Amino acid sequence: SSSYDAHFKVWRGDAGSGALEDFTVRVNDGEVVLDIIHRLQATQAPDLAVRWNCKAGKCGSCSAEVNGRPQLLCMTRMSLFDPGETVTVTPMRTFPVVRDLVTDVSHNYRKAREIPSFVPPEGVGPGEYRMRQEDVERSQEFRKCIECFLCQNVCHVIRDHEENKEAFAGPRFLMRIAELDMHPLDDAASQGVDRARSAQEEHGLGYCNITKCCTDVCPENIKITDNSLIPMKERVADRKYDPLVWLGSRIRRR
């Protein structure tokens, strides 16, 4: 029911170097952290760089870290913080800084391109797909992803381990492989693509030890670990103990 002056620390810098900068800034009722960053731009730091588009938690652009916690700046309410508390805003740690709060997330686009897309079954055109409702719903949960990359940022496999980035696709993209592998109409096998095997052998599923930090930060509340990573691990295990399962599933389809 009132305004107050908050103490903020915001990381300023570029790929070469940077440091936290102190600000005292007005906060009004109902505001989110992105409002405060915008007020800093308007009043004290016109060159402060931040990426955003929708201010509604839907574009996935404003990912950063608030008091060390990966969050969407536009969905983090100032009412979460005590008025006397210092609020520290830093860029995502796992990706290279471009400037201030803006990181270069192209690592994720590279990972996306490594996954072969959906292969429709032969002779079935768009509009002719028939699926059970539970298969539709499973896909729809994964499709809620807004590609904020907070899950990619938080996962300890690459968070402080640059050397693992090549071998590990990360939760968002292992989830994409799981979605396609569980899709009843995906016929990637006809192109020689074994999605379960590639999850394990090319995309580093084995690095995931189910810490669930990815699930905890997902702004869409997708159950990444329980609904995609663990089932994918089970599918890989089935395949491993019975290599004929994959071959059999291909033959049955013909």
Ligand code: SF4
């Ligand atoms: Fe963001 Fe969730 Fe998608 Fe990960 S799965 S990129 S946390 S919306």
Ligand code: F3S
């Ligand atoms: Fe990483 Fe999520 Fe697995 S945080 S270790 S991908 S459960």
Ligand code: FES
């Ligand atoms: Fe779009 Fe925050 S500005 S998700």
